[in-house]
């Protein structure tokens with residue numbers, strides 16, 4: 001169930017993060033050569049590469065990929081991602 005963010009849910013979100021719950025994994029593949037797994041409290045459409053700072057985009061068509069840590073969303077800027 002999707003809820004609109006409210007002040008209360010924002011607090012809950014932060015609490016959830018504090019308790020390390022609802023973590024999702026993101027596989028980042030950057031054109032600079034960086035390839036790593038990032039954890040996030042929520043799914044994003046954009047992410048900054050930690051190596052070079054370039055923006056990587058969620059490839060929702062590719063869906064989730066298998067990583068050593070489990071299923072991860074695939075985010076890249078190595079090719080054009082349709083948004």
Ligand SMILES: [Zn+2]
Nearest residue numbers: 030032049052
């Ligand atoms: Zn990069």
